[in-house]
Amino acid sequence: MTQFKEISSTAPSVSDAGGVAARQGFKYQDHLAAKQFIKMLANSLCVRMECETADDILLVWQDQDDVLHEYIQVKSTEHDSKKWSKTEITSRSNKNTASSVAEASLLCDKYPAKARFRLITLRAVSKPLLPLTIPFSERTDISGVNELASAILKARKTTRSANGNDLEFWAKNTFWEVTGDKLSVEAKNLLSLNEICDRYGAVPDHAQLKDLYSKVLKWVDEAASASRKTSPSKKIISRVSADNWFKAETAGVIAKRSENFNPYRAITPNFFTTLTELSEDDIKRSLSSYDAEFELSTWRSRKLADYLTNWVPEVSLKASEIVSTDQNSWNEKFKFALKRISDDSELDFLTIMSETLLHSIIRNFFDSEPIACKIFSGSTDGIRHFGNAHVVRRKTHDELWLGRSSVIAACEFEEICNFVIQDLSSLLQPEILLKEKDIIISLREPQHLLPTDLEHAFDRGASFDRLLENICIPILVGYDSAVLKGGFSKDYKDTLALEVTECYERLKSKLPSKVDEYSINVHVIAIPIECTTTLLNQFENILKSK
Template sequence: MNDISNSGGVAARKGFVFQDHVAARYVLNMLEDRRIEQVECETSDDITLRWLINGKRFVEYVQVKSNDVDRWNWALLTKRDIAKSPTSIVEKSLLCDRGPEPGHFRIVTRNGVHSGLAALTVPLAKRGPTDLDDLSARLTKKYPTISARGSNLDYWARHAFWEALSTEDDIRAKNVWIVATLCDGDGCSLRSEQIVTLYRDILELVERAAAADRRVPADKILTRETMRLWWSDRLRSLVATRPGLGLPYRIAMPQFLVKIHEFTDPAKPRATTGYDAEYERKQWRSAQLAGHLVRWVPELVLKASEIAQTNHLTLADKTGQGLRKLRELRHHGVERLLAETLLHSILRSFFDSEPIACKLFYRTSAASGVVNNAHIVQHHEGDQIWLGRTHVFRGDDFDALIASACAELEDALATPLLRAEREIILELRQPEHLRRDDVEEALADSAPIDRFLRILRFAILVIYDSAVLGAGHSDDYRARLVSELTGYGNAYHSRLPASVEEVQVHLLLVPVESLDTLVRDFEAAACLT
């Protein structure tokens, strides 16, 4: 007698596989949709999604049912495992609603539903006000169940969505397609086997989170910020094996500077970061820093379309072209060229930015503003445009520098200048050579300048002669340098005028042992003499 079946362990394992693919799909959605803040595996429910939409947070509890049912119906939704206990699918889903944020609910199955549950398959935003009245009345009449937040089954019906996703093979194929689409949007032309590998890596993260101990909640959570960083790192490693493909800014050079100080104001949009070039055999690395900056020159002076045509055969030509263009602009002053290159390198290396062509090197039909470096920085809360301003500071009158820098920043916020900046960015930006971003709406000519301001962050670079570094190497120089950076950062932010209170300002401090020496080293490395 043949009594072999897939019940028990085999069926359970198939269910877990289906659930893992569903969770992976939400992780992929989260990479693209910043409204999803995090995906949780096996916490409050099978999968839990935390959303932030228009400033309002809510939690979506997802139950995944892999049962081989032709059509889900009323009886299956409301059948209790224990007659006098709230153990039906609908009640278990409702009872997840016990946190501080409002709850939404989702049932994910392989197959669809009978007509009695069809209203649940319509997305919440597309439902009419009375579409769920009949189902709600039946549910509340059948069970008086109340969640810990005080919600009943009427609330559940009006905040629940039923989603049919077919088999794990189908959802896997769709997920792989999403991975390919995301890669394409980020400028990465990967081989099909690399795309499959990338999806397997995501699936492994999901499986690990699902299997993690509930007593360590952080191990069961995949946040958007963490996953975006993970995604960027994985793409870099994959595209590095396929040089010449993708977008020109997909890979940044290794970091030369070291971040030694960081401060973010919890109450205001203010931040300070301090960097150090460090010592080598007790000699401050001036010549090495200059040489590193020269390697960034092609990116600084060439447009994205020009860099995109570069491969290992034309790299030397492009580098030479960049240095020639830099020499043509020598009349701007070597100090200024050094500072602009340094700012570019920091934004690229530490903030994974994508530059818009530097205005020092390209004439535009728009009037010139007070900034030259403009970069797009992808952020988990919304993509930003960083406008850069550089200051080279000698001497000990830091108050004078602060006063000058604050005045320039205040001038930059004048509405006519902001409009000019937006026009220049539109003129120089080459979106076909950049990763996907969501700054388009704010850059539109018809958009109010307030919308442009909301995505702006001013990056203020100050490169200065450091008293600590000028005194030479000592074992405790790092601690004293951090103290110096902290003092300068606090002094700058405390002097910012009230007119820029709501504007995001990020101060970037780079202390050097001797500006004169660094300028000479940069001049020599770039053949500007």
């Protein structure tokens, strides 16, 4: 989805007369606004909503460069039992102004965007108005809508919106929704909200769900009550802000629940500090490097080994296995993870350490959700696929990160480059990539993960090309650093950053041609190590002692 271009829906001259001034008692409308809020959370094409600006509720939809405004008018007055009629929606409260229900709705169409309209009422509609109650996606026979549109136009021929549209246009672009009373709307909203919570990995109990819903109601109520003149920005709720708020709220629900259905949302401890960051978007290349640092003039090799071993259960266990773990059974789960490692004859401790290092970096610095147990699905001739697979959420889209990690003891970086490039070249083969997709599908447990816009690409019947469009390959290189071998100095970070950047330039120039052929993003992650052999021995000894 392209970046939403802000289109103001607040008129140049506004006042608080009307809806804002008469907020007291409009609780039915609040529940309907809450319904739209929940709909916005569920659909990424809905980029924002507004309360009592252009209409009672405004939804802004965007698909690529197409922007659509949906103007929603709520009619809760039920002074009699009669059904809504064509005459009632075209009758003016003031004969000298365009004050009928249909005209008031049409006149909202004054902003640079496509327009659609929605009427939400408690009362049902009479037979002539029934065509408007058919959703747009189901209007296969539009003759009834066209006849009704012509009839409504005849009632008020001269009324035009600021964009030049008449009541015939309004009728053809209006959906009439007949809904239940306040309690009925609330009950349906709670069900919908619970479904959204489940997609975000949270399973709230009844009290938590009611509390979450009350916060939604408060938000839309405050937006509706805000002054158009003094606080116009408070009347707007963007999907980004709603989504961020909802993630924080569901994270709180998850933290309070003993059964954590999404094991990757908890905050993980970090060990490294960022050394360098470089992005070359024009060639789809980027670099980040991380420093394990010195402590009392000694490089933290032992502490790094200990840190990595703490990640082993998450690397080796499925999400469903992790969420079933409590504090008392964690040690047993750790032993089970180690047994899984020892039972796999194709895995060695260097591979485990390398892939665990990459896993920890992506999890901590890129807030990812992994495809678990990836390194335990190798072929009989060794691991011939990417050892790490993560979903990384960017600002505009989600990416699938497929990575391999290499921790190599070598004095010449040229030797490291040759090894990494040869390894990557062997992986970027059609048969390997197709098998990779099957492995990912079989290992994913979406019920334990946040929703992603890659779901269509994860479909078993979808071509791998769909995934290729959103793939990034992180290449982690852990190497013996000449700078770190020289020992601690106050300015070692500056020298280390230069070393890393030079390594990146040399590696970048040698990437296989398949990377450009498939138009894949490549992100190099460099980890300078004082002595890889020492680190490996420490890592292995700690694991064996568990």
